[in-house]
Amino acid sequence: MDSAPADAAIAAIDCGTNSTRLLVADALGRPLERLMRITRLGQGVDATGRLAPEAIERCVAVLDEFRGVMDGLAVGRGRLAATSAARDAANGAEFLEAAGEATGLVPELLTGLEEGRLSMAGAVVDLDPADGPFLVLDIGGGSTELIAADGPEDPALAAVSLQLGCVRVAERFLAGDPPTPDELAAAEAEVATQLETAVAAHPRYLDTHRLVGLAGTVSTLASLQLGMDEYDRDRIHHAVLSADDVAGWYRRLATEPAADRLARPGMVPGREDVIVGGAMVLDAVMRRFGFAECLVSEADILDGLIASQQSPG
Numbered sequence: 001m002d003s004a005p006a007d008a009a010i011a012a013i014d015c016g017t018n019s020t021r022l023l024v025a026d027a028l029g030r031p032l033e034r035l036m037r038i039t040r041l042g043q044g045v046d047a048t049g050r051l052a053p054e055a056i057e058r059c060v061a062v063l064d065e066f067r068g069v070m071d072g073l074a075v076g077r078g079r080l081a082a083t084s085a086a087r088d089a090a091n092g093a094e095f096l097e098a099a100g101e102a103t104g105l106v107p108e109l110l111t112g113l114e115e116g117r118l119s120m121a122g123a124v125v126d127l128d129p130a131d132g133p134f135l136v137l138d139i140g141g142g143s144t145e146l147i148a149a150d151g152p153e154d155p156a157l158a159a160v161s162l163q164l165g166c167v168r169v170a171e172r173f174l175a176g177d178p179p180t181p182d183e184l185a186a187a188e189a190e191v192a193t194q195l196e197t198a199v200a201a202h203p204r205y206l207d208t209h210r211l212v213g214l215a216g217t218v219s220t221l222a223s224l225q226l227g228m229d230e231y232d233r234d235r236i237h238h239a240v241l242s243a244d245d246v247a248g249w250y251r252r253l254a255t256e257p258a259a260d261r262l263a264r265p266g267m268v269p270g271r272e273d274v275i276v277g278g279a280m281v282l283d284a285v286m287r288r289f290g291f292a293e294c295l296v297s298e299a300d301i302l303d304g305l306i307a308s309q310q311s312p313g
Contacts, residue, residue, distance in 0.1 A: 009075045013105065017042030018039075019141070042085030042165070084142030122299045122300045143161045162194045165277075166276075215300060218282060222241060
């Protein structure tokens, strides 16, 4: 791929804790294909400290599929990023090696700060800078990134990666189906504690003007709010969730079993057992930082990875 022509297609792959995603764009950054598969790479990592063999196998099978799509679109260069699950696992290197073999790309294990900058770059690419400074909230499976800045190149950008992903919260605290009041209270207390630690380290979080929410939890809540039977990126991108919407969905989903959640129009299969933890984080952030609204963005770390590979001009 190193000798690819300048006008060749560009790929970005995000190997997250809950999902594995692909974005292919042309040389100008215009999307050609977006794919998402629930792979649950981070299955059990919080308890064992290791990636499960079956989780690696699921993810690598999807990466094989993505390689075929990339070949079909004549991709000339690409970036493959791994985040929380691979960062936290003792055998993360084993997964990275397999991911590189499957895709032909050099896998990158992003730090929380690198992940935050890329998420910010994607999230605000089509927003008015005058609306900033922004607080970008990226609720992943294993971690949640909070990024405060006027934009990705802001020298005062503040970013932190919290161990509060939807899968991690579910596995650590929410054993019941539905979770018990005591389980929810324990999880809420941990979320509140970690948010206070973040504020102490980065007071700038309190001075942001617009909340932009990324990733599967936020998109799924928007899909539920809209009652969508089928995913429609154009309807979800830049949809607005009010604080009351989020609080209502959190309480509603937390009091019903996963099977009932899955039956709701808009629920993404594979998220029904972890959505409560993610909704809890979004609700807590909106309350702590006083946001009445969350702007939903379907542009995220993948878009940041694409932008980083575009030729200047």
